[in-house]
Amino acid sequence: MSLRSGTFHENYAQDMAILRTRLHWGMLFAFLILLFTCPLFFSDRILTIMTMIGIAIISVHGLNILTGYCGQISIGHVGFMAVGAYVSAILTAKFGWPFWAALPCAAMAAGMAGLIFGLPSLKIKGFYLIMATIAAHFIIIWLILQFRDITGGPDGFAVPKPKIGSFVFNSKASYFYLVMIIACLATFMAVNIIRTRAGRAFVAIRDNDLAAEVMGINLWIYKLQAFFIGCVYAGVAGALLVHYYGFASVDQFAFMDSVWYLGMLIVGGMGSTIGAVFGAVSLKLLDELVTVVGPILSAAVAAQAAASLALITRGLVIMLFLIFEPRGLAHRWGMIKAYYRLWPFSHEELE
Amino acid sequence: MTFFLQLLVTGFALGMVYALIAIGFVIILKCSNAFNIAQGHFVLIGGYLGYTFLVPFHLPIWAALFSAIVAAAILGLLIERLTIRPLVGQSELAIIMMTIALASVLEGLATLVWGGEYKTYHGVLPTITLKLGGISLPPESLIGLIVSIVAMVMLMLLFRYTKIGLAMRATAEDLQVVQSLGIRATTVYAVSWVIASVVGVIGGILLGGVSGVMIPLAEIGLKAFAVVLLGGVNSIGGAIVAGIILGMLENIAAGYLDPLLPGGGLAQVFPFVVMIIVLIFRPYGLFGLTRIERI
Numbered sequence A: 001m002s003l004r005s006g007t008f009h010e011n012y013a014q015d016m017a018i019l020r021t022r023l024h025w026g027m028l029f030a031f032l033i034l035l036f037t038c039p040l041f042f043s044d045r046i047l048t049i050m051t052m053i054g055i056a057i058i059s060v061h062g063l064n065i066l067t068g069y070c071g072q073i074s075i076g077h078v079g080f081m082a083v084g085a086y087v088s089a090i091l092t093a094k095f096g097w098p099f100w101a102a103l104p105c106a107a108m109a110a111g112m113a114g115l116i117f118g119l120p121s122l123k124i125k126g127f128y129l130i131m132a133t134i135a136a137h138f139i140i141i142w143l144i145l146q147f148r149d150i151t152g153g154p155d156g157f158a159v160p161k162p163k164i165g166s167f168v169f170n171s172k173a174s175y176f177y178l179v180m181i182i183a184c185l186a187t188f189m190a191v192n193i194i195r196t197r198a199g200r201a202f203v204a205i206r207d208n209d210l211a212a213e214v215m216g217i218n219l220w221i222y223k224l225q226a227f228f229i230g231c232v233y234a235g236v237a238g239a240l241l242v243h244y245y246g247f248a249s250v251d252q253f254a255f256m257d258s259v260w261y262l263g264m265l266i267v268g269g270m271g272s273t274i275g276a277v278f279g280a281v282s283l284k285l286l287d288e289l290v291t292v293v294g295p296i297l298s299a300a301v302a303a304q305a306a307a308s309l310a311l312i313t314r315g316l317v318i319m320l321f322l323i324f325e326p327r328g329l330a331h332r333w334g335m336i337k338a339y340y341r342l343w344p345f346s347h348e349e350l351e
Numbered sequence B: 001m002t003f004f005l006q007l008l009v010t011g012f013a014l015g016m017v018y019a020l021i022a023i024g025f026v027i028i029l030k031c032s033n034a035f036n037i038a039q040g041h042f043v044l045i046g047g048y049l050g051y052t053f054l055v056p057f058h059l060p061i062w063a064a065l066f067s068a069i070v071a072a073a074i075l076g077l078l079i080e081r082l083t084i085r086p087l088v089g090q091s092e093l094a095i096i097m098m099t100i101a102l103a104s105v106l107e108g109l110a111t112l113v114w115g116g117e118y119k120t121y122h123g124v125l126p127t128i129t130l131k132l133g134g135i136s137l138p139p140e141s142l143i144g145l146i147v148s149i150v151a152m153v154m155l156m157l158l159f160r161y162t163k164i165g166l167a168m169r170a171t172a173e174d175l176q177v178v179q180s181l182g183i184r185a186t187t188v189y190a191v192s193w194v195i196a197s198v199v200g201v202i203g204g205i206l207l208g209g210v211s212g213v214m215i216p217l218a219e220i221g222l223k224a225f226a227v228v229l230l231g232g233v234n235s236i237g238g239a240i241v242a243g244i245i246l247g248m249l250e251n252i253a254a255g256y257l258d259p260l261l262p263g264g265g266l267a268q269v270f271p272f273v274v275m276i277i278v279l280i281f282r283p284y285g286l287f288g289l290t291r292i293e294r295i
Helices: A012-016 A022-036 A044-069 A077-093 A099-122 A127-146 A172-194 A197-207 A209-214 A219-245 A255-268 A273-300 A305-324 A328-342 B002-032 B039-054 B061-087 B092-114 B139-161 B163-173 B175-180 B185-211 B215-231 B236-260 B266-281
Strands: B130-132 B135-137
Touching (some): A044 A077, A044 A172, A077 A099, A099 A219, A099 B266, A127 B215, A197 A219, A255 A273, A255 A305, A305 B092, B002 B185, B002 B215, B039 B185, B039 B215, B061 B185, B139 B163, B139 B236, B175 B185, B236 B266
Antiparallel strands (some): B130 B135
């Protein structure tokens, strides 16, 4: 915990506070004001991109708690998003539930699915767990396709825009607010979950699960808790996604997207809440860049260049980060902060 | 009964194809402790390489096969040198993510070079159909069967009688001992990637010769994982047995249960169901070594 010189902590509450100085509070408020006035300045297209980033941030927070903090690697995250998405979509579209009631149900349902597919994690880890989560993804998607009376099978079905009271979130700006408020809450929750007993247990399990068990951490309870929390986040993100599209279909939950979420975690930095945000923002922006550059490239080179560009850039970005900055953007950000704090004596401590 | 036997026989041959892909996976895992998610993409690249050498280049079959193997060896070397070696000593997750990224890049390259289109060179390769009474073995299954057997015999010879093969087996046993004996671990890693890539590419050429090549061909890799898990990740023999079991089970389940289910498509999801069951009840597979961990 490095502090600027001249900042003193006199009691426990000050030491544990997330925002420790006035500057922190000022920056937070400035950021929130900037964020929530975005719809005033930006076009609908940019708002769409930002909404998508917000949804990705919620999802990556879940994956970060599960994979980054607890060390349980999951490549089935999109499958759990699909569970949340379909539960919320079915409850609102077929049973006429209000959105505010359907969203928690979606989160719980995704969490339950996470518990079921998290069960093998008690006996296996690493590659085996990856395989179990890949299997989870394909089984979930298959089940959705099977129950076509309620899910519409491969055709999907229309989902109403979320409604709270008589207010309908049908403009881009209103949906932007909805997603951003939930994303901010999700970030706040993610920061605090890690500071609880459970959060510390997750880190201990990640670092060495046997040692953690010897020290009295119940692996059974905490691994499943990590799965539950991670998948609750996924469920919320999935629900927001289908309501945004106004349509639910399994095509929105492609397997490769799970890999991409894991990529966001690697680019941002595993086991860091700010890293999850950085990763989601930077890779979503990269995606947007590819959609802009793609058509130009395919006109100049070959028709298939656009499709391959997305795949190659995604792969290359993950590769480059793994080789050159395995601790991700969060580490880089920490170094920049340290540099700023120590300037002009920055050579003294640049860890 | 004929229906059942037919399902069993096609399942057997299908299982051999899974086993072939699974073997490449197991070799990399045994020698360098890396889980290669991109194994299915070697198959994809192999199919397209076969198409390139046979159709636009008009090479005779033996020359095409030889060129493809050389190309595959170079590909394997490059992959090992550029992507895997910088990660030596990193966590398991880093290496797995690297191979996932590799899968993405290989798929992108295949799309870029070959347009991601359906390519076929049907009729260039000899096709044989085997008939036993009422049961007929389709050519793709037969070729898969023959290739896997040939590949397995060659690998067995390699591991038993060559120096590098012995070094690879020793590395799988204990890396530190091998290094102290003066065997270069990096050479062993490189050779294991070359073998995996060559095995995958050969499989791809022969599969592509019969059913054509398309991007989804890479998904066969995902099914091979179920085989690997069932057989035990570090057992080549296990991969073969599990491949046969899974191929048969999958075909029988699809043949009898699909008509009962409205959506169908059970064959696609069946390997994953097996995977979950294996992982819950017998995580180290039929023939795998149980990992004993100490703090």
